[in-house]
Amino acid sequence: MSIGEFRPVDNNAKEKTKMKASDLISKSCLELLQKRNHNEEKSARLYEDMYMFLNNIGFVNAGKLWHKYAHEELLHADWARDYMMSLGIQPELREMPKLKGDYEGFVDIIEKSYQHELEITKECKDLAACAMREGDAMLFALASKYLNEQIEEVDKMQTWVDKLETFGKDKPALHRLELEIGEMLD
Numbered sequence: 001m002s003i004g005e006f007r008p009v010d011n012n013a014k015e016k017t018k019m020k021a022s023d024l025i026s027k028s029c030l031e032l033l034q035k036r037n038h039n040e041e042k043s044a045r046l047y048e049d050m051y052m053f054l055n056n057i058g059f060v061n062a063g064k065l066w067h068k069y070a071h072e073e074l075l076h077a078d079w080a081r082d083y084m085m086s087l088g089i090q091p092e093l094r095e096m097p098k099l100k101g102d103y104e105g106f107v108d109i110i111e112k113s114y115q116h117e118l119e120i121t122k123e124c125k126d127l128a129a130c131a132m133r134e135g136d137a138m139l140f141a142l143a144s145k146y147l148n149e150q151i152e153e154v155d156k157m158q159t160w161v162d163k164l165e166t167f168g169k170d171k172p173a174l175h176r177l178e179l180e181i182g183e184m185l186d
Contacts, residue, residue: 010030021087029130038094040077044070049099061182107169114157121150
């Protein structure tokens with residue numbers, strides 16, 4: 001083609017190269033982000049179930065604290081949803097498991113909550129690793145926000161585990177822990 005020669009514009013080529021915001025995240029990272037959204041909601045339901053159980057067995061203050069934890073988890077789900085919607089991606093609302101509320105008591109709830117937070121931390125680390133692998137600095141910033149939150153989450157559950165190990169798991173020790181939580185909530 002010489003200078004000044006007419007060349008028709010290929011409209012199909014333009015459409016093929018047109019980028020969308022959703023192209024800014026890999027499929028593997030998106031799946032982990034969808035999972036993060038789902039598991040934060042699942043965490044909220046788990047802690048809400050624990051709250052109701054604790055309340056019904058007389059640990060009213062502990063119940064209030066786990067109820068607070070449940071609401072915090074919903075805010076964490078919002079982080080994932082807001083990020084996806086910013087990229088024009090519809091977050092998935094996946095099916096939630098039915099919870100039975102069958103715990104052995106307050107000690108069991110503390111131990112299960114601790115294990116749960118360790119699992120969530122691993123998932124958040126997987127999200128950060130995917131973002132790093134893909135060179136996705138924006139997603140890595142969000143994953144870092146989750147990881148920073150998990151430091152706090154693991155720490156608070158570690159504290160409850162430590163108190164059980166230090167002061168005991170008998171009824172008087174648990175009663176003192178219930179009173180301490182009440183003072184903390186005031």
